[in-house]
Amino acid sequence: QVQLVESGGGVVQPARSLRLSCAASGFTFNKYAMHWVRQAPGKGPEWVGVVSYDGNIQYYRDSLKGRFTISRDNSKNTLYLQMNSLRGEDTAMYYCARQGETTSEYFDFWGQGSLVTVSS
């Protein structure tokens, strides 16, 4: 069955960096675009960005461009989110999610999430 397992979260000081990983199994990873979605406590989800199936194309929400980078290693079936210059408002649960169809950006499977807390 499809499994997505995030890791790498924790408490980090403002302006520091953190890298999240998402290990995928149960499907052909290199055939799917993959997304990161975050959710602050008590809020609705917020889309962070996407990487194409081959890793060549990335899109981000405008407010995160330049600070967050999404990449993937298809040989390791792993998705990454590099977060730099972290701020308090980046505190959230971060989910990796599989895109449901090639041209439809809904999410058919989600990981359990990795909590990132930005605090001094």
Place this chain on the structure above:
Amino acid sequence: EIVMTQSPATLSVSPGERATLSCRASQNVSGDLAWYQQKPGQAPRLLIHGVSATATGIPARFSGSGSGTEFTLTISSLQSEDFATYFCQQYYYWPLTFGGGTKVEIK
């Protein structure tokens, strides 16, 4: 950015009753609308995509309808496991955006 507005914020329903949740988009999102269910401490789970296509393994009591800017998720007869928060998401425009959610609670 497309703003997705869900109503009501909280819906109190008795088990066995019908629940109707609304989602409004600030612009026409055509048929690119999905619904998710989220329980406390869990990740969202896909219920519906393409406005009305039920995801694999989702019970038939969940149905979606609508077009353009107005969408509805209907749960025909609420079961105990359906008490949760529901989010809509549009994927017609970048950035992808979600609504703020409707919490369905036991009346």
